Amino acid sequence: MDKYAELGMEVAVSQIDGELKKLWEQDDASTNASLMNLVVFTEKEGGLLENSRIINDLTRENACRAILVEINSEADPSIRAWITAHCHLSGGKKSVCCEQISFYLTGRVTGRFRNTVFSHLNSDLPLVFWWQGELSDVFTERLVSVIDRLIVDSSAWQNPKASFSRILESVDDNTKLTVQDLAWTRCWQFRASIAGLFDDSVAQTIIGNIEKVKITHHASDRNTALQILAWLAVQAGWKSTGKLLFETRNGTKIIAEIEASEDSAPISLVEISAGETVVRVSREKDSAHLLREIQSGDYHVSSLSPADPEPSADLVAEQLARGGKNSLFLKILPQFLELI
């Protein structure tokens, strides 16, 4: 049995549009919905099947035309394509479906890949491009020029500095491009919780006098921890005075501690302290919640809030639901690159 059978019906690339049309004509009880083109690109063997399962989940809340691409540049040049639809009941009644086109390309693919993708986009809908893994030669200026939202995960990169510099060049060329790093998305709830805690009048009193920041992270999520630190530093206007050392605007010295643990949630602790006041957001491994706390002498308040999801697919779903230009990420990026 063909290992790609679960990708749907195999079709000739030139017949994709016609076959998709037939697919819809077979079933008039379903609604075809799409708010975006979502391209998922992988060079990992077997990634196509994995991504098809991800798209099945993702389309429950994010209507899109999904275009999945797996590339194997080692083999002889060839191209195969499949079409299918992921259908879900909406409100327990209506069947809402999203189209999926899958491509498996082998050989040298740069130009072929780009044209294959471009010719199957739904017109007028934004193009969200989820690039999985390291940036490769396929990542070219011409490809990026048509992307509206680029999703990457810097925690999977060997050399984040080099990769980000390529992306920043692309941002210069394509000003409408929004860049989303899943490492940054991974700490959204942590950042929202910290921001929320500093609305408290007790916590506000220490903003200018913070002395210590402690962040604990899983070994594979150092980039996320550094991005949190960069965010705190940029937003509070701290001056970098050395490796993990800062100074507040009023001259208070800040020591940052970044601790890795194999037995930790991606981020398990962000603790900001000054004197006896501690603002803390923590997460037990595998817990679905964050614990938000402020402790200052006898004063103690706490609450729970949702934790950031861990699977990349869930992070992408969060990101798609949230939208936005993500300009804050570009703002903290230079500080983050300095910390790496």
Place this chain on the structure above:
Amino acid sequence: MNNPFREDFVSRNRPEPCTVVIFGATGDLTHRKLIPALYNLAVDGELPTGVNIIGFARREKSDEEFRAGLEELNKKVSRSGQDDEIWGNFIQSVTYHQSEFTDLEGYASLARRLDEIDAGRGGAGNRLFYIASAPEFFDDILLHLKSAGLNQSKEGCWARVIVEKPFGTDLATAKHLNQVVNETFEEKDTYRIDHYLGKETAQNLMVLRFANAIFEPLWNRKYIGHIQITCSENLGMEGGRGGYYEKSGALRDMVQNHLLQLLSLVAMEPPTDLSADGVRDEKVKIIRSLRQWDTPEKVAANVIRAQYTAGHIDGNSVPGYREEDRVSPTSETEAYVAVRLMIDTWRWSGVPFYIRMGKRLPKKSTEISIHFKDAPSVLFSALPGGVPGGNVLVIRIQPDEGISLRMVSKIPGTSLRLEPVKMDFHYSTSFGKGSPEAYERLILDAMAGDATLFARRDEVEEAWRFIDHIERAWHESDNKPPMAEFVAGSWGPKEADEMIKADGFDWRRL
């Protein structure tokens, strides 16, 4: 104070930690709407840390009994279900305060309790008073809050009040209530809740009109023939609702507040900005520009009231209005109303707006339909059947929130035949994620000091001014316009059909 970490979390105003005091805490609204809304905000991580909730009501209850009652209903109605860990954490912040609404000592002890909470946070704290009691206690609650000094905020903090509808039963009582409210709290700290404005589609109205370049140029008398706002309910007076409804009726219960609010959002001019007063300034101009139906003759010509007679809903037989539980057999309360409105502004001169609201109609639905004028028919008038209807833009408020546009298309084939087709956008199809409940959004807005989605004093009073003329003609004049009838399960009385037909239109079939 500035919080530098708030950047990137600014797509809404910032809700601040506070103590929420709910008056009428043992009532249905608290159990079914307010606590589930606060809990779901906690689930989403939106509820600020340090929020305390105090339920204020007359019945003897311990904190534990109060919490158990809240949990029982929350499990049934919460949109996200119940996560025991979050609930356990959330409910610890909820306590009960027993007192008569008329007992000043109860407010004094409340003040002491609030001071204790504030003492834990350095002596200062924000307070949000939510008046969800029966309306007859509004005055007492407000006056006693003032007597206990609870209307005064501490330095750097705020004290706000949310008032549930009804905001009076006529202009005089609304003015009185507003006076009492404003003698207790400043208008900027007063939040009159109209949960319709918290609905996703109602909020999307401004986005649809002012963020899309294609609609606004057409949004005027030149291109729009008429506008209909329909709110239909298939329920009658189940669950003892007849007692309340007998005193209000469809006009006061729904039209004075929810439907006139929707009308003002549809018809208003673009606001200068999105500030609360920027938007409300424009909305109130619409209510103020309504042509007044100030004689019984004008009311008879422009307003139809009706009661349903026995009929069938969903295949089940249902009683007539006058046979319903807690309804007088000689009742003169309308269970259906249809109103023709004229807005005397430059933009809307000559464009009729029709509002209809009724109980025991075939299905539950609220929508606004914009009926555009027909295109000149010079090209297609000779075709058999001509041009089938004009363009209609429909904004569905509930259920199945969304927007559709009807247009005319050629039927495929060698001959030229035209048929209407519909472009349809469904929130649930395009955005799988469910919307928060209206109360969630509105409570958060009140914590953030954003009154955009709350009614201002002048809006409420202007709406009552319009409604009062009709009520007076119905109940106090010598030549009262008649009460029409319709069979339960039908789309209303023939008199309402005739009213709109006289202008050359038909009610939209939902």
